[in-house]
Amino acid sequence: MKQEFTITIYTENQVGLLNRIAILFSRRKINIESLNTSPSEVESIHRFTIVISETEEVVRKIVRQIEKQVDVLKAYYNTNDEIIWQELALYKVPTEIIAEKVKVERLLRTYGARAVVIRKDYTIFETTGQREETDTLIKVLEQFSLIEFVRSARVAIIKDSKGFHEKLKEFEQAEPQIKNIEKTAILDEADTKIV
Amino acid sequence: MQTEILDRQKKAQEENAEITGSQALLEALIIEGVNTIFGYPGGAIMPIYDALYDYNDKLEHILVRHEQGGIHAGQGYARTSGKTGVVFATSGPGATNLVTGLADAMIDSTPLVCITGQVFAHLLGTDAFQETDVINITTPVTKWNHQITDANEIPEVLAKAFYIAKSGRPGPVLIDITKNAQLQKFNYSGYKKCTHIRSYRPKPIIREEYIKAAADMINKAQKPFVIFGQGVILGEAEQEFKQFIEKGGLPAAWTILGLSALETDHPLNVGMLGMHGNYGPNVMTNQCDVLIAVGMRFDDRVTGRLDRYAKQAKVIHLDIDPSEIDKNVKADVPVWGDCKQTLPMITNLLEKRNHENWLNGFTECMKQEVEAVIDEEMHPKTDVLTMGEVIDQLNELTKGDAVIVTDVGQHQMVACRYAKFTKSKSNITSGGLGTMGFALPAAIGAKYGAKDRTVVAVIGDGGIQMTIQELGTIMQNNINVKILILNNRFLGMVRQWQQLFHEKRYSFVNIESPDYVAVAKGYRIEGNSIEDRSKLVSALDTMLKHDGPYLLEVFVGKENNVFPMVPQGCGVSEVRLK
Numbered sequence: 001m002k003q004e005f006t007i008t009i010y011t012e013n014q015v016g017l018l019n020r021i022a023i024l025f026s027r028r029k030i031n032i033e034s035l036n037t038s039p040s041e042v043e044s045i046h047r048f049t050i051v052i053s054e055t056e057e058v059v060r061k062i063v064r065q066i067e068k069q070v071d072v073l074k075a076y077y078n079t080n081d082e083i084i085w086q087e088l089a090l091y092k093v094p095t096e097i098i099a100e101k102v103k104v105e106r107l108l109r110t111y112g113a114r115a116v117v118i119r120k121d122y123t124i125f126e127t128t129g130q131r132e133e134t135d136t137l138i139k140v141l142e143q144f145s146l147i148e149f150v151r152s153a154r155v156a157i158i159k160d161s162k163g164f165h166e167k168l169k170e171f172e173q174a175e176p177q178i179k180n181i182e183k184t185a186i187l188d189e190a191d192t193k194i195v
Numbered sequence: 196m197q198t199e200i201l202d203r204q205k206k207a208q209e210e211n212a213e214i215t216g217s218q219a220l221l222e223a224l225i226i227e228g229v230n231t232i233f234g235y236p237g238g239a240i241m242p243i244y245d246a247l248y249d250y251n252d253k254l255e256h257i258l259v260r261h262e263q264g265g266i267h268a269g270q271g272y273a274r275t276s277g278k279t280g281v282v283f284a285t286s287g288p289g290a291t292n293l294v295t296g297l298a299d300a301m302i303d304s305t306p307l308v309c310i311t312g313q314v315f316a317h318l319l320g321t322d323a324f325q326e327t328d329v330i331n332i333t334t335p336v337t338k339w340n341h342q343i344t345d346a347n348e349i350p351e352v353l354a355k356a357f358y359i360a361k362s363g364r365p366g367p368v369l370i371d372i373t374k375n376a377q378l379q380k381f382n383y384s385g386y387k388k389c390t391h392i393r394s395y396r397p398k399p400i401i402r403e404e405y406i407k408a409a410a411d412m413i414n415k416a417q418k419p420f421v422i423f424g425q426g427v428i429l430g431e432a433e434q435e436f437k438q439f440i441e442k443g444g445l446p447a448a449w450t451i452l453g454l455s456a457l458e459t460d461h462p463l464n465v466g467m468l469g470m471h472g473n474y475g476p477n478v479m480t481n482q483c484d485v486l487i488a489v490g491m492r493f494d495d496r497v498t499g500r501l502d503r504y505a506k507q508a509k510v511i512h513l514d515i516d517p518s519e520i521d522k523n524v525k526a527d528v529p530v531w532g533d534c535k536q537t538l539p540m541i542t543n544l545l546e547k548r549n550h551e552n553w554l555n556g557f558t559e560c561m562k563q564e565v566e567a568v569i570d571e572e573m574h575p576k577t578d579v580l581t582m583g584e585v586i587d588q589l590n591e592l593t594k595g596d597a598v599i600v601t602d603v604g605q606h607q608m609v610a611c612r613y614a615k616f617t618k619s620k621s622n623i624t625s626g627g628l629g630t631m632g633f634a635l636p637a638a639i640g641a642k643y644g645a646k647d648r649t650v651v652a653v654i655g656d657g658g659i660q661m662t663i664q665e666l667g668t669i670m671q672n673n674i675n676v677k678i679l680i681l682n683n684r685f686l687g688m689v690r691q692w693q694q695l696f697h698e699k700r701y702s703f704v705n706i707e708s709p710d711y712v713a714v715a716k717g718y719r720i721e722g723n724s725i726e727d728r729s730k731l732v733s734a735l736d737t738m739l740k741h742d743g744p745y746l747l748e749v750f751v752g753k754e755n756n757v758f759p760m761v762p763q764g765c766g767v768s769e770v771r772l773k
């Protein structure tokens with residue numbers, strides 16, 4: 001059964017790595033629904049967050065292929081109920097219509113949105129939340145001549161995580177490759193052994 | 196050699212010498228123990244070739260006739276020597292000509308370091324003359340690649356390249372160096388070999404509970420069956436492997452890349468797996484109770500239809516690459532790790548066994564195969580030669596001591612089926628990619644990788660015409676390779692499929708050949724062409740005894756087929772004997 005999975009990848013910050021990861025998906029004809037790259041909590045280590053809709057078996061295999069890449073430190077996947085995730089959306093609407101037809105304040109309160117820019121010609125709202133929440137506001141604003149809409153990629157954090165370090169140990173314990181976690185926790189050595 | 200390397204390193208550190216990027220590259224090669232380079236020059240790699248001019252005594256550079264030839268030679272070299280093959284090419288067309296070889300080396304896990312020249316850094320992305328986006332073109336077919344735009348990066352990146360190419364599951368690495376970086380002078384402070392990259396774990400750590408579980412399962416098995424691949428050769432675990440099967444009394448069958456890891460005549464060697472493999476190994480895959488896969492990746496040419504593959508068996512999978520476990524066949528016991536280490540650990544826990552009845556089953560199957568297929572192949576009732584008898588006579592003359600390099604097609608399957616081997620690293624073939632045109636250049640490299648061994652390239656009349664230009668390389672360097680063309684006047688393997696599965700609609704498989712002996716002669720290579728059985732032995736003997744390269748064309752049956760065969764889409768137990 002296909003479902004949404006969020007893949008988290010910790011990587012070196014290398015030119016070309018995005019392509020190396022992206023082609024692992026396109027080669028298997030898997031559509032990437034959302035992709036975000038950002039720094040991580042560990043200095044010089046990057047973090048990718050990728051969302052795909054697939055069966056768990058496909059996801060497990062592709063995560064292993066990702067992790068096999070030389071510049072990838074760790075990759076793992078989660079279902080939606082294991083993570084806290086958010087997306088940010090921006091909406092541009094004509095100020096005159098908004099001001100005329102709706103009580104802007106009420107609108108903002110109801111949808112947890114915030115006005116980031118208010119000009120004579122347009123207003124930009126911002127809201128952060130899950131897909132349904134940002135979608136609902138589109139529906140509402142469409143009635144008021146929505147000019148432009150954009151939604152960011154998903155960012156996600158694991159619910160029960162104490163951070164990458166602890167999580168890494170936990171994940172590795174669950175896999176047959178690691179015997180002694182203390183010794184191999186990559187980041188313990190990372191800062192001293194940069195190659 | 197070792198002291199010289201240390202001297203060089205020390206000297207560099209003391210002097211803090213100003214050298215060019217190109218010199219730093221060649222220094223790196225020397226310190227990595229490289230002595231042979233296959234390559235082809237061009238505008239964007241000229242500074243490196245200019246530096247090479249002064250390194251002639253330390254680095255032997257073989258000028259090939261096409262970059263594809265260069266990289267296949269690098270592959271052949273890596274496979275017979277166990278070292279990393281090194282290939283040079285220029286930017287643009289030079290680099291794109293490497294792509295087939297990179298894909299081949301990637302899928303067959305061959306360690307290569309390819310150096311491509313690139314246009315000046317300031318021209319990147321401008322569609323400059325001979326600029327191609329080599330990094331992005333080669334990303335899916337390299338284990339790692341990297342572009343260098345500053346000479347200061349060269350020592351460190353080269354060290355990483357050699358480490359990545361050879362460690363863990365080996366593979367090709369490509370380093371693209373812009374021309375300015377090749378020319379740039381910088382403060383060279385020596386070369387340090389790389390032994391660790393924080394994001395890269397070449398060998399998964401071994402878990403003892405899985406070793407124990409594997410040994411228990413094998414000890415309890417009534418019908419255990421070992422299938423092995425190139426992992427045994429790449430891990431240099433031939434001895435460990437032999438001890439493992441001998442103690443457990445385990446019949447063992449090979450993939451074509453595993454071929455030669457275990458000598459042909461070993462009593463536990465039960466033959467070849469897969470589409471044109473032996474009857475027994477295919478049928479018994481679906482009868483064994485424990486299937487032990489060692490350093491192999493369950494390619495579809497080995498497994499046939501997966502939902503009819505070894506469903507009755509418990510599977511133990513030993514592999515160094517964690518992503519191979521459960522990829523195609525689910526493992527009950529995953530033994531992640533280097534088989535050079537994991538095999539002896541399992542062997543230690545094995546009870547000494549000999550599964551005589553079970554082994555007899557393989558012998559029985561072989562009898563059936565001999566009657567149905569092999570007898571006719573070895574002793575045909577017609578005057579027309581078969582590929583099998585040519586290989587059989589070759590065995591007689593070489594005593595299984597030669598390196599056999601094969602191209603792709605029927606002759607490849609026949610050579611793998613019938614060639615005998617007494618030494619590892621002796622069967623060089625393009626397995627995963629099935630690259631026609633591989634054999635001639637790969638044989639060149641194979642010879643440089645094993646200079647004291649006889650190297651015979653077995654090639655079809657189709658494949659030879661794909662890279663025939665490498666006769667020029669053989670001529671110029673007087674490379675002692677034996678070229679055996681098995682000419683069936685057809686693209687035989689495709690014709691076989693058309694006969695069996697497309698109602699004999701022979702669509703564009705009829706291929707004409709030039710006079711190969713005359714072509715060879717044009718390249719000042721001696722040759723001969725025969726059609727009669729009576730001349731076979733002496734012709735092969737002359738070829739082998741000739742001091743220098745030699746081309747022998749043997750005309751064989753036009754419409755002979757390779758059997759047994761597991762037709763595509765069938766399970767392994769549906770293997771056909773005719």
Ligand SMILES: Cc1ncc(C[n+]2csc(CCOP(=O)(O)OP(=O)(O)O)c2C)c(N)n1
Pocket residue numbers: 602603604605606607629630631632654655656657658659681683685686687688689
């Ligand atoms: C580069 C490439 N192109 C096409 C093929 C498809 N193919 C596989 S076997 C074969 C026929 C090979 O004919 P030949 O070299 O004469 O060898 P034979 O099968 O007759 O022994 C072809 C065309 C291939 N493997 N590689």
